[in-house]
Structure formats: C-alpha cells, structure tokens
Amino acid sequence: MFKKIALLLLFSFMLASPLYAETTEATTTETLNMLWIMLASFLVFFMHAGFALVESGFTRAKNSLNIIMKNFLTISIGPILFYLVGYGIMFGDTFSGIIGSDNFLLSGVDDIGFFVFQAMFVATCATIISGAVAERIKIGVYVIITIFMTGVIYPVVGHWIWADGWLANLGFSDFAGSTVVHLTGASGALTVVLFLGARYGKYKNGRVNVIPGHNIPMGALGVFILWLGWFGFNGGSTLEADPTLVPMVVATTLMASAGGLISTALYSQFRFKQIDASLALNGVLAGLVGVTAGTAEVSIPGAIAIGLVSGVLLVEGITFIDRKLKIDDPVGATTVHGLCGIWGTLAVGLFSVESGLLYGHGASQLLIQAIGVIAVIAWTMVTVGALTFVITRFTSIRVSEKEERVGLDISEHGSSAYSFNDTFSSKEAIQPNDAFGLADRLNQLSDQKAT
Incomplete structure (x- = not known):
C-alpha cells in the first residue's frame, strides 16, 4: 500500500511540475514588465x-x-x-x-x-x-x-x-x-x-534684444x-x-x-x-x-x-x-x-x-x-x-507692465526664489505696494489677533 501511494504522489508531481513552471515563468514575465513600466514612469x-x-x-x-x-x-x-x-x-x-x-x-x-x-x-x-x-x-x-x-x-x-x-x-x-x-x-x-x-x-526699434x-x-x-x-x-x-x-x-x-x-x-x-x-x-x-x-x-x-x-x-x-x-x-x-x-x-x-x-x-x-x-x-x-x-x-x-518689470515671483506669489537684499536697498524697490511676503502675512495675522 505504501509503495502504491508513493508512486501516485510521484506521478502527480510529474504532472504538476510543468504547470507550476509555466505559471512561475508567466508570473516572472509580468512582474518584470510591471517593474520596467514603473521605473520608466519614475524617470x-x-x-x-x-x-x-x-x-x-x-x-x-x-x-x-x-x-x-x-x-x-x-x-x-x-x-x-x-x-x-x-x-x-x-x-x-x-x-x-x-x-x-x-x-x-x-x-x-x-x-x-x-x-x-x-x-x-x-x-x-x-x-x-x-x-x-x-x-x-x-x-x-x-x-x-x-x-x-x-x-x-x-x-x-x-x-x-x-x-x-x-x-x-x-x-x-x-x-x-x-x-x-x-x-x-x-x-x-x-x-x-x-x-x-x-x-x-x-523687440525695440526693429531690433531683437537679448x-x-x-x-x-x-x-x-x-x-x-x-x-x-x-x-x-x-x-x-x-x-x-x-x-x-x-x-x-x-x-x-x-x-x-x-x-x-x-x-x-x-x-x-x-x-x-x-x-x-x-x-x-x-x-x-x-x-x-x-x-x-x-x-x-x-x-x-x-x-x-x-x-x-x-x-x-x-x-x-x-x-x-x-x-x-x-x-x-x-x-x-x-x-x-x-x-x-x-x-x-x-x-x-x-x-x-x-x-x-x-x-x-x-x-x-x-x-x-x-x-x-x-x-x-x-x-x-x-x-x-x-x-x-x-x-x-x-x-x-x-500681467501688467509694472508686475512684469517687478517679476512674477513678487507680483504673483508675494515672494522670490532668491534674496535680493544685497542688490536692492529697500523692499519697495522690488515689491509693489500690495504684495506681501509670507513673513508679512504672518505678522498681519498676529497683529489682527492682538487687536
């Protein structure tokens, strides 16, 4: 009886192995394809x-x-x-x-x-x-x-x-x-x-200005x-x-x-x-x-x-x-x-x-x-x-001419990507009257709460 059971198990494994291998190969291919597409998406x-x-x-x-x-x-x-x-x-x-x-x-x-x-x-x-x-x-x-x-x-x-x-x-x-x-x-x-x-x-007077x-x-x-x-x-x-x-x-x-x-x-x-x-x-x-x-x-x-x-x-x-x-x-x-x-x-x-x-x-x-x-x-x-x-x-x-000359960082966002303190002597030189940086806004909120 034991030998018969062993033979049946061996036979079933022989039948299952190709199917298992085929499934594993398909899964591996799908995984590799997914990984490549995700890597490409990141790039x-x-x-x-x-x-x-x-x-x-x-x-x-x-x-x-x-x-x-x-x-x-x-x-x-x-x-x-x-x-x-x-x-x-x-x-x-x-x-x-x-x-x-x-x-x-x-x-x-x-x-x-x-x-x-x-x-x-x-x-x-x-x-x-x-x-x-x-x-x-x-x-x-x-x-x-x-x-x-x-x-x-x-x-x-x-x-x-x-x-x-x-x-x-x-x-x-x-x-x-x-x-x-x-x-x-x-x-x-x-x-x-x-x-x-x-x-x-x-463009000015027919010339292209760099x-x-x-x-x-x-x-x-x-x-x-x-x-x-x-x-x-x-x-x-x-x-x-x-x-x-x-x-x-x-x-x-x-x-x-x-x-x-x-x-x-x-x-x-x-x-x-x-x-x-x-x-x-x-x-x-x-x-x-x-x-x-x-x-x-x-x-x-x-x-x-x-x-x-x-x-x-x-x-x-x-x-x-x-x-x-x-x-x-x-x-x-x-x-x-x-x-x-x-x-x-x-x-x-x-x-x-x-x-x-x-x-x-x-x-x-x-x-x-x-x-x-x-x-x-x-x-x-x-x-x-x-x-x-x-x-x-x-x-x-x-944007208006004034806003364009000042720069869109200030006119559209009230801030700038760089500090211009060494270049300009005053805040008003680079910032229109109605533009505020983040610090100005926070100070305004603090002032309002205090009053």
Whole structure:
C-alpha cells in the first residue's frame, strides 16, 4: 500500500511540475514588465525636475519661483484630470475614430501601471507651454489652459494615434510621442504666445534684444535630467521589458541626442562664429524630440542622421522665429518640441526600416505622417486658440507692465526664489505696494489677533 501511494504522489508531481513552471515563468514575465513600466514612469516624472531647471535657468531670476510653481501645478493637475476624463477620452472605446467614450474614472480598467505611465506623458505635454509663456502670463490663466490641455485636447490627439483612432487606422506611426506629446504641446504653446505677445523690451526699434537667462549651469543640469528621463520616456513606451527592443530604443535615443548636440554646436560655430551654449543644450533636446517618433523603427545610423538634422533645424528655427517672426519664446520650446517634432514625425517616413522611403518602401508612409502632422497642428491651435480667446473676453491673460518689470515671483506669489537684499536697498524697490511676503502675512495675522 505504501509503495502504491508513493508512486501516485510521484506521478502527480510529474504532472504538476510543468504547470507550476509555466505559471512561475508567466508570473516572472509580468512582474518584470510591471517593474520596467514603473521605473520608466519614475524617470518620466523626474523629467519635470528637468523642465523646471531648464525653464528657470533660461529666464530671469525674478521669475524663477513662478516657473517652479507652474511645473508643480502641471504635474499635479495633469494626472487628476487624466484620471477623471482624459484616460477615457484617450483609451476608451472609440466613437467614430475621434474620441474615446468610456473608462472614465478608470472604470473597467485593470492595468493601473499603464495609466500611471500615460499620466506622466500628459503632464509632459502640458508643461511645454510653461516655458514658452514664461515671464508674462497670469498663473490662473495658465492653470485654465493646463486643465483643458490635459483633460481634453491632448487625450483626443492620443486617441487618434495611440488608440483605435482614425490616424492609427490610417497607419500613422508615432512610437513615443514626437507628435502626440511634443508637437501637441508646442502647437498649444505657440498659440498662447501669439495671444500674449513679446516680453517688454524684447523687440525695440526693429531690433531683437537679448534677454539672457540668469543661470545657464542650472539649465544645463535640467538638460541632463531630461536626457536621463528620456530613456524612460522612449524605453518605457515598449510597454514591456523586451530584452531585444528596449536596448535598441535606448541606443537610438542616445545616438540621436548626441547627434543633436554635435550638429548644434558645429552649426552655431559656422553660423555665429561661436558655439552658443544655450543653443547647444537645446540641441540635445532637439535630437531627443526628433527621434522619439521612430525610435523603435530606425537603425542606429538613421538615429544619428535624425539627430544631426534636428540640431541644424533648431538653430535655423529659433533664428527665424525670433528675428523674422518676432515671436518671443524664452526657452525655444516651440522650435525644440514643434519644429523638431514635425521633423521627427516625418523622419519615420524616411528612415523607418519597415516602411521608410530610404529603405525602398515608397512615399506612402511619409504622406500619412504629413497628414497626421497637419491634423494635430490644426486641432490643437484651433482649440487652444478658441479657449484663449474666450478667456480674453473675461480677463487679461497677461500681467501688467509694472508686475512684469517687478517679476512674477513678487507680483504673483508675494515672494522670490532668491534674496535680493544685497542688490536692492529697500523692499519697495522690488515689491509693489500690495504684495506681501509670507513673513508679512504672518505678522498681519498676529497683529489682527492682538487687536
């Protein structure tokens, strides 16, 4: 009897072992995929520290606190709006390929990790506007625009391209967001800037006056942080820890960004007889934006070529927008994310090893990419333009000249990022009569209690 029982147990173990091994392997794969997506989400979140440093460093010290607050508000507002309505609009069941129709408040959604990763992207798109409108927009107006960008405008674009939308069905390709994230953000930024106008003193008597940033090393640190975060931005878009695809995506991301820096430095030396540091730093971002659409489809030489072209486009784009069009963009966001976003999207139709013109696949993909670019620009500029116009019917979207000259740190927040005691002899020299710092407010409360 004992031998029979032992044989039965051994036989049952032999049957169970393959099933146990298969279950363990599946669980391990799911865990690794989850860990990779979470790590990528953390890297994309950390990019907002980079945006805050770049925007602060490339603008004047008196507006640093305002820029920091805008970035904190963006990363806080974006995920909540995306949870409430944005995710459903973007990834819900499609209505005629235009807009999602369910999954609001994550109803019926099991993959929370995917939601977290996508929530980081929506905030990245919105924060592009922050740099372009720096030093003159009312923070309340910026918040309203951010709400609509994260809640509706960006999710609609995402549905078109990354869900069951009409552009996706057409064959449009944007792996990690040259169009969905960067071109959408830049189109919104350009629209608001056109309403705002230039900063005081930027253009005078037909000349372009340089308004230098107060801390280029800070901006450089921000670029390094963005560079690091972009490996999660592009690499995480694989949505799984694919041992073949992830390293290739990281490699093309690295090569394009390096190419962007090198070509910007060399071209600025040729163009202006000096290597311009702020342009070179933006060249890294130009290369990153340029390769983001095709990072999973292009070869390493193709990625380098995309980055090299991105750097040249950056220099010429900023020069044209600033000097010819006289559109004041303090950090070059409309060129970095807009012009290079367009180039990166079209570059898929040229350099994709699967569908690109240069690989013998014809021009059909390039045409589809161009249709997508035009559609996204039109949608974003019309909706953001209409929203901004409505806001202007009720209030000014721009701070007063006095507030702008004093700085938005004081006029919008009653405080400043730095101590100016060694520079100014009196509080009144930097602060309007109705602005109070935190200490003033606390003292006022104490005085009121005493009386």
